[in-house]
Amino acid sequence: xxxxxxxxxxxxxxxxxxxxxxxxxxxxxxxxxxxxxxxxxxxxxxxxxxxxxxxxxxxxxxxxxxxxxxxxxxxxxxxxxxxxxxxxxxxxxxxxxxxxxxxxxxxxxxxxxxxxxxxxxxxxxxxxxxxxxxxxxxxxxxxxxxxxxxxxxxxxxxxxxxxxxxxxxxxxxxxxxxxxxxxxxxxxxxxxxxxxxxxxxxxxxxxxxxxxxxxxxxxxxxxxxxxxxxxxxxxxxxxxxxxxxxxxxxxxxxxxxxxxxxxxxxxxxxxxxxxxxxxxxxxxxxxxxxxxxxxxxxxxxxxxxxxxxxxxxxxxxxxxxxxxxxxxxxxxxxxxxxxxxxxxxxxxxxxxxxxxxxxxxxxxxxxxxxxxxxxxxxxxxxxxxxxxxxxxxxxxxxxxxxxxxxxxxxxxxxxxxxxxxxxxxxxxxxxxxxxxxxxxxxxxxxxxxxxxxxxxxxxxxxxxxxxxxxxxxxxxxxxxxxxxxxxxxxxxxxxxxxxxxxxxxxxxxxxxxxxxxxxxxxxxxxxxxxxxxxxxxxxxxxxxxxxxxxxxxxxxxxxxxxxxxxxxxxxxxxxxxxxxxxxxxxxxxxxxxxxxxxxxxxxxxxxxxxxxxxxxxxxxxxxxxxxxxxxxxxxxxxxxxxxxxxxxxxxxxxxxxxxxxxxxxxxxxxxxxxxxxxxxxxxxxxxxxxxxxxxxxxxxxxxxxxxx
Numbered sequence: 001x002x003x004x005x006x007x008x009x010x011x012x013x014x015x016x017x018x019x020x021x022x023x024x025x026x027x028x029x030x031x032x033x034x035x036x037x038x039x040x041x042x043x044x045x046x047x048x049x050x051x052x053x054x055x056x057x058x059x060x061x062x063x064x065x066x067x068x069x070x071x072x073x074x075x076x077x078x079x080x081x082x083x084x085x086x087x088x089x090x091x092x093x094x095x096x097x098x099x100x101x102x103x104x105x106x107x108x109x110x111x112x113x114x115x116x117x118x119x120x121x122x123x124x125x126x127x128x129x130x131x132x133x134x135x136x137x138x139x140x141x142x143x144x145x146x147x148x149x150x151x152x153x154x155x156x157x158x159x160x161x162x163x164x165x166x167x168x169x170x171x172x173x174x175x176x177x178x179x180x181x182x183x184x185x186x187x188x189x190x191x192x193x194x195x196x197x198x199x200x201x202x203x204x205x206x207x208x209x210x211x212x213x214x215x216x217x218x219x220x221x222x223x224x225x226x227x228x229x230x231x232x233x234x235x236x237x238x239x240x241x242x243x244x245x246x247x248x249x250x251x252x253x254x255x256x257x258x259x260x261x262x263x264x265x266x267x268x269x270x271x272x273x274x275x276x277x278x279x280x281x282x283x284x285x286x287x288x289x290x291x292x293x294x295x296x297x298x299x300x301x302x303x304x305x306x307x308x309x310x311x312x313x314x315x316x317x318x319x320x321x322x323x324x325x326x327x328x329x330x331x332x333x334x335x336x337x338x339x340x341x342x343x344x345x346x347x348x349x350x351x352x353x354x355x356x357x358x359x360x361x362x363x364x365x366x367x368x369x370x371x372x373x374x375x376x377x378x379x380x381x382x383x384x385x386x387x388x389x390x391x392x393x394x395x396x397x398x399x400x401x402x403x404x405x406x407x408x409x410x411x412x413x414x415x416x417x418x419x420x421x422x423x424x425x426x427x428x429x430x431x432x433x434x435x436x437x438x439x440x441x442x443x444x445x446x447x448x449x450x451x452x453x454x455x456x457x458x459x460x461x462x463x464x465x466x467x468x469x470x471x472x473x474x475x476x477x478x479x480x481x482x483x484x485x486x487x488x489x490x491x492x493x494x495x496x497x498x499x500x501x502x503x504x505x506x507x508x509x510x511x512x513x514x515x516x517x518x519x520x521x522x523x524x525x526x527x528x529x530x531x532x533x534x535x536x537x538x539x540x541x542x543x544x545x546x547x548x549x550x551x552x553x554x555x556x557x558x559x560x561x562x563x564x565x566x567x568x569x570x571x572x573x574x575x576x577x578x579x580x581x582x583x584x585x586x587x588x589x590x591x592x593x594x595x596x597x598x599x600x601x602x603x604x605x606x607x608x609x610x611x612x613x614x615x616x617x618x619x620x621x622x623x624x625x626x627x628x629x630x631x632x633x634x635x636x637x638x639x640x641x642x643x644x645x646x647x648x649x650x651x652x653x654x655x656x657x658x659x660x661x662x663x664x665x666x667x668x669x670x671x672x673x674x675x676x677x678x679x680x681x682x683x684x685x686x687x688x689x690x691x692x693x694x695x696x697x698x699x700x701x702x703x704x705x706x707x708x
Contacts, residue, residue, distance in 0.1 A: 006014055015069035034087060041094040045101055048115035054095055055117040057261050061088055061268075062263035069270040076197055081274055082204035088267055089211045092260045096222050099259075103252045104229055108238040108245075118255035133254035137223060137261060144216050144265045151272060170195050173384040175395060178411075205271070219261050226253035299331030367431030369510065370412040372499060373417040375424045377441055381492050382414045393496035401503055405552070406559035408502055409510050425495055427502050431511060434502050437464030439491035444478055446471045446486035453484040465498045506554040516545040523561050532564050538572040539581075546578035547585060554674060554685070556586070556593055563588050579671055583688070586670075597660045597685050604692065605657075606649045606664040608700035613643070617669055643704070644680045650702040651684055659701060662687055 041054070065084060072078045082238050099118060171192060178188045230249025234240040240248070303324045310320030372394075374382055381390040402408045420426060427435045427653070439445075446456055447463050447470040458473040473481060473488075481488050489497070503510065520541070524531040535541055539610040547568065548558050558564060567588040571581055586593060598604050609617070620635045635643070662685045665673055670688035677684055694696060 003435055006582070029269040032089075035613065038087075038090050038094045041098040044173060045105075046098045048102065048106075051095070051102060051115040052117045054091075054098075055115070057523040058095060058260075058263050059266075062266035066266050066273075067272040069273045072274075076194065076201055077529070078274060079197060079201050081271070082201070082207070085267060085271060086211055088263070089215045092215060092264060093218060095334055096218075096256065096260055100222065100226055100229075103226060103249065103256060104233050108234055108240060110246070117259055118252060121255040121258040133258070137254055137257050139544070140258070140261050140265055141220055144261065144268050155272070167195055167199055171390070172387060175391065177384070178395075197523045205274070210337060215264050216261075219257055219264065222260075223257040226256060230298055273460075296331040296335040299327050299334065300612055303327035303331065314588050315387075321418075333413055368413040368428065368486055369430055370503070371413045371428040371431075372495075373415055373416070373420060373426040374495075375422045375429065376416060376418065378425055378439060378491070378495070379416050381441060381495070389490075390492045390495055393492055394499065397496055397500050397503070401500070401507075404408050404557060404559075405504075405507055406557050406561065407511060407515050409507075412499070427499055429502070429506055433500060434506065435464070437494070437498055439494045440472050441491050442475070443472050444475055444481070444488050444490055445494050446473050446477075446481040446488050449485070449487055452486055456481055456484070456486065464494065465501045504555070507555075508549040511545065511549055511552060513545060514547060516541055519548075519558075519561055520544070523565060527562055529567070530562070530565050530569065534569045535570070539568055539576070543576060543578055543581070546570065550582040551585065551589075554678075556589065560589060583667070585670060586688065587667075587690045591693050593687065594693060594696060595690055597662050597687070598696075602695075603697045603699050604662070604664075605653060605654070605659045605699050605701040606662050606687075607647070607702045607704060608664055609669075610703055610705040613704065614666065614669070617673070618666065619666060621672060629638065640676075644677065646704045647677055647684065650704050653702050657701070661685065663704070664689065664698065664700070 046054070065081075065088065068082070069078060099115075102115075103118075117702060122647055174183075174188050174191045174195075177183045178185070183191075227246075227250050230253060231242065231245045234245030234249055235242055238245075306320050306324035309315055310317050310324060372382070380386045380388060382388045384391060391414075394414075398409055398412075417426065421438060423440050424436065424438050426433055440459075445463070446458070447462070448470050449468070454470050456473055456477060458471040458477070461470050461472055462468065463470045471486075478488055520531055520535060546563070551558055551564075564585050567585045568581055571584045575581060594604065616639070617635065647663065650663075652663045661683050662680075663673070663677070664687055667688040667690045670686055671690075674686035677686065
């Protein structure tokens with residue numbers, strides 16, 4: 001029978017004997033059982049045989065922890081070490097208590113009164129000489145307490161402080177990579193968790209190192225307490241002479257101390273190795289070999305020095321010369337291996353150009369949906385390592401857009417461009433330049449809103465977003481500019497505002513099929529039947545996208561996706577035309593549209609059309625076959641220009657009176673007139689009569705009276 005079969009058979013037998021003991025349950029019970037065992041050893045007396053087993057188990061656990069700490073590639077792989085350190089310390093102390101009880105009760109019977117392990121450590125390791133044992137024990141304590149534990153504790157303390165100080169910078173770097181689209185949400189969440197775990201680990205190690213120091217102090221005290229107590233018990237209770245009692249109980253106390261102190265020393269070494277690790281990606285053995293012996297010149301120099309010492313008369317020639325020969329051999333073979341590796345690399349490199357001649361689909365690069373290019377003087381604004389303020393503004397910009405408009409815009413891919421002016425920047429959409437501007441890092445832009453009290457010293461310019469007159473000023477003039485009525489913003493705000501304006505203006509272009517599908521998936525979580533009825537059974541995803549884009553073109557938010565979907569489901573059976581469906585959706589969203597323009601005003605002051613002009617436009621729409629209209633009404637050029645001029649004058653009058661620029665027209669004319677006037681008068685809102693809520697009254701403040 002094979003070993004695998006035997007193991008399977010034994011596992012099945014254990015399962016049949018204990019059907020409730022699953023592997024998961026056994027793992028969960030391991031910790032509580034160990035704690036109960038420690039408490040038991042503190043309270044109940046143990047026979048010498050069990051003491052031998054537990055002392056051996058303690059040494060084995062210490063060796064296991066040490067070897068595990070040497071083979072990890074980064075400290076977080078052994079994140080349970082602080083807890084393991086606490087448990088092993090408690091285990092040693094409980095063994096000390098249990099062995100002390102046995103030594104004091106049965107110590108007069110002989111050196112094996114507390115088990116064979118304590119006897120071996122008290123006699124074999126120190127030759128039965130209690131004076132030697134005390135010295136050896138003191139040296140081990142000094143090594144553990146003064147050297148290893150103190151150094152590891154200091155490293156853990158500094159590492160914990162540095163880990164906590166570096167947390168904000170690391171988290172901002174993750175946010176910057178996330179905003180730039182370099183990583184996804186899952187990767188960002190994983191990195192944040194690793195940063196938090198790292199800080200928790202070093203903080204725990206800082207505190208756990210105190211356990212080892214306390215264990216070393218307790219070992220010294222327990223040794224002398226056992227010696228003194230043993231002498232008193234031996235002389236007063238068992239009628240031993242002072243010398244005999246001193247020798248017997250001192251050897252037992254030394255054996256007990258050594259058998260506990262050696263595992264403590266091993267655990268301290270493991271702690272020091274973990275907190276002193278610097279590199280990652282390799283275990284300790286690989287790091288030592290790679291970094292200590294890769295410098296062949298250092299090995300040759302070491303061999304020469306050892307050889308010179310070895311030939312001095314009176315020195316141990318064999319030891320020094322043999323080690324000199326070994327160092328020279330390591331240097332020779334190491335240099336030979338490096339030369340071979342370089343030769344192989346040189347052989348492989350020429351083959352690369354022939355492989356790169358073959359084109360593949362990996363060579364096809366897609367354009368960024370939304371990009372920001374900056375000159376070299378603006379790089380600090382977008383550099384995560386320098387805590388670039390523009391990165392945080394872009395993150396807030398995307399979140400605000402998603403909350404106000406109703407979908408998440410694409411990530412902004414940021415890169416530097418040496419072809420731009422040093423302080424210039426460029427906003428691109430789908431590889432095409434959408435806007436350009438200039439911002440001076442370290443200076444402030446003072447924008448003139450039209451009613452400033454005095455001029456400012458500086459460089460005249462224009463606000464790149466809205467074209468208002470502005471001046472670049474020094475930071476020292478900030479308060480003076482604000483006092484004179486200027487709106488003062490920094491360079492990061494200038495770029496972020498310009499980017500936000502472009503994103504708002506081109507929201508329809510940023511809503512693609514993928515974003516539409518995300519919106520449908522989000523709606524399906526709350527209204528699955530509605531989505532099942534709407535798409536793809538009734539309307540295609542492309543038609544839904546066109547309707548949403550039509551709304552976004554006129555800056556109508558699409559947050560109320562349920563109302564939009566219900567309206568499309570109601571009208572999708574009668575028409576598949578996205579313009580007709582958009583008109584129906586606008587009527588359903590009438591309250592939101594009107595509130596966006598007029599806020600909570602009960603009376604709506606609008607621009608109206610002269611009845612004669614409206615009649616002419618309706619006839620033109622009928623002649624051009626306008627349903628809700630996909631094209632401009634067929635009106636003759638002079639009338640079209642007059643309509644634009646008259647509407648522009650009406651809009652100017654509305655704005656002068658502090659009223660919204662909104663043109664109220666018949667339902668049939670709204671879509672074609674909106675498209676016709678949008679390019680010439682972008683601030684004009686064209687609303688249909690059917691979009692006005694019943695509880696709002698309308699007042700025609702200005703009439704567009706153009707004639708045919």
